[in-house]
Amino acid sequence: MSLLVIGTMAFDAIETPFAKVDSIIGGAATFITLSASFFVQPVNLVAVIGYDYPQETVDDLVRRGVNIEGLQRKTDQKSFFWAGKYHNDLNTRDTVATELNVLADFDPVLPDSYQGTPFVLLGNLTPSVQMQVIERMKDRPQLIAMDTMNFWMDIALDSLLETIEKVDLLTINDEEARQLTGEFSLIKAGKKILTMGPKYAVIKKGEHGALLFYEDQVFVAPALPLEEVFDPTGAGDSFAGGMMGYLARQGEVTFDNLKNAIIYGSTLASFCVEDFGPRRLLTLTKDEIRQRYLAFQQISAYNQTLI
Amino acid sequence: MSLLVIGTMAFDAIETPFAKVDSIIGGAATFITLSASFFVQPVNLVAVIGYDYPQETVDDLVRRGVNIEGLQRKTDQKSFFWAGKYHNDLNTRDTVATELNVLADFDPVLPDSYQGTPFVLLGNLTPSVQMQVIERMKDRPQLIAMDTMNFWMDIALDSLLETIEKVDLLTINDEEARQLTGEFSLIKAGKKILTMGPKYAVIKKGEHGALLFYEDQVFVAPALPLEEVFDPTGAGDSFAGGMMGYLARQGEVTFDNLKNAIIYGSTLASFCVEDFGPRRLLTLTKDEIRQRYLAFQQISAYNQTLI
Numbered sequence: 001m002s003l004l005v006i007g008t009m010a011f012d013a014i015e016t017p018f019a020k021v022d023s024i025i026g027g028a029a030t031f032i033t034l035s036a037s038f039f040v041q042p043v044n045l046v047a048v049i050g051y052d053y054p055q056e057t058v059d060d061l062v063r064r065g066v067n068i069e070g071l072q073r074k075t076d077q078k079s080f081f082w083a084g085k086y087h088n089d090l091n092t093r094d095t096v097a098t099e100l101n102v103l104a105d106f107d108p109v110l111p112d113s114y115q116g117t118p119f120v121l122l123g124n125l126t127p128s129v130q131m132q133v134i135e136r137m138k139d140r141p142q143l144i145a146m147d148t149m150n151f152w153m154d155i156a157l158d159s160l161l162e163t164i165e166k167v168d169l170l171t172i173n174d175e176e177a178r179q180l181t182g183e184f185s186l187i188k189a190g191k192k193i194l195t196m197g198p199k200y201a202v203i204k205k206g207e208h209g210a211l212l213f214y215e216d217q218v219f220v221a222p223a224l225p226l227e228e229v230f231d232p233t234g235a236g237d238s239f240a241g242g243m244m245g246y247l248a249r250q251g252e253v254t255f256d257n258l259k260n261a262i263i264y265g266s267t268l269a270s271f272c273v274e275d276f277g278p279r280r281l282l283t284l285t286k287d288e289i290r291q292r293y294l295a296f297q298q299i300s301a302y303n304q305t306l307i
Numbered sequence: 308m309s310l311l312v313i314g315t316m317a318f319d320a321i322e323t324p325f326a327k328v329d330s331i332i333g334g335a336a337t338f339i340t341l342s343a344s345f346f347v348q349p350v351n352l353v354a355v356i357g358y359d360y361p362q363e364t365v366d367d368l369v370r371r372g373v374n375i376e377g378l379q380r381k382t383d384q385k386s387f388f389w390a391g392k393y394h395n396d397l398n399t400r401d402t403v404a405t406e407l408n409v410l411a412d413f414d415p416v417l418p419d420s421y422q423g424t425p426f427v428l429l430g431n432l433t434p435s436v437q438m439q440v441i442e443r444m445k446d447r448p449q450l451i452a453m454d455t456m457n458f459w460m461d462i463a464l465d466s467l468l469e470t471i472e473k474v475d476l477l478t479i480n481d482e483e484a485r486q487l488t489g490e491f492s493l494i495k496a497g498k499k500i501l502t503m504g505p506k507y508a509v510i511k512k513g514e515h516g517a518l519l520f521y522e523d524q525v526f527v528a529p530a531l532p533l534e535e536v537f538d539p540t541g542a543g544d545s546f547a548g549g550m551m552g553y554l555a556r557q558g559e560v561t562f563d564n565l566k567n568a569i570i571y572g573s574t575l576a577s578f579c580v581e582d583f584g585p586r587r588l589l590t591l592t593k594d595e596i597r598q599r600y601l602a603f604q605q606i607s608a609y610n611q612t613l614i
Contacts (some may be wrong), residue, residue: 305567
């Protein structure tokens, strides 16, 4: 099955407590397409880049099975730019600079060949642009998933809520879930999201794993504690890309497939954080993914003994 | 097998965002013995109480299989008193008042009948008092476990490190593990603790589960997300009590028994937080423990599917 992905393709400047990089490719769609392409082809990409986004990266995505018919290049503008600085705990960061550039008037183009794509992932982006993609799909896809962040809750809450109402699955991190729902308990927050439109909610807890909500069921995905986190940038996008790539590969949305999708998403995220930006994803192999996927279960396994 | 427990028996004043109680029985040993008694008898208690600690609670502990030969009652002094106020996230708290009272000159008495107890749990207490218990055991027990907190790192670090060096297992929460080791990564922190004396380290992550370290192995205990946390007081002690109760019940320290011990510890902690102080533990049944233990695995279970 195929997967349609919309998201930013950008340059990032990243500073962590360990190191610093002034310019590296980034953006949600870069991480998502790289991650998803390990599971499914084609990945139908909708995005906009400026004259400065490297053609080699685009060519590499094509080699990985990414369809770039919906990728616009604006030769007179720069790509979206984001600069962030992580705090010592690596769980929080400050945005140091944001230059919208090509993103300022992004009008997503959905080529005819993308119509009928059964799985859609709306990467973190202006909610109204995410909504445009939903509206421009002539037939309702099997599953529309959406990622978002606190920024949109602060500046475009109404539009965000309207978009959330239209999707089947929302991925969101723990603090954002609390902000969105006003519930401190993540269990209550997850259940509340299910009353806001989505049939499924995934709350990402970083190094502590993830929670999946569906009807009155909750799945607690184990965490894979990492000795070193080098750069968390793109972890959430890699999670979403791995998750939706696996679902599209399986072709059917069952609770069991969703559970595995979350483990694969966590697997991709765990690789992503090992190096700056998407560097680690670029050298990653399917075999490494398989091995770490197996490690997730192994590290949490025990033989039940009842008292 | 039997378990020896030393710890405080106290009165607490607790304020959470939801409710407040001015005086309720508490103290590490209260939570530990209640939790451990579901798994093993006798629990040989070493503690000191004042004239005000209720005799009914002591009688109840005896009915539950707690041996009180090592429990001193000082009829001219009040019991240890602690007052704390939880922040909105319930994960952090301020100590509002501490009155040592009977604890000021606590000289732990180990009756002859306690000698030879194979499992020992040193509940959170002055490290030098914990050390006295180790020194007063004539034969080395099979396993000495120790719980501690950041307070002792701040005011008695040298004595704490000396005591840690003498124990087999250290339980500690995530922030304390970071403070003790100077490592932000919990994996690095856990491994570092294993170089400080203990053969096993258990890092408690509250609602996110726990990590067990042994040689170069790590076990990630799943978390059981709770819809409501009413009062976290005693959760860490209930965890330690359930864990050591189960180990003493099994009678053998294997990695597999330790894994289950941590799940049982998490189970007891998950009940503890449902009501003020030890109230929930007082009404708890073995059957409820069994059911929740099973829920821990069920909520994290999935059928592996390799890509």
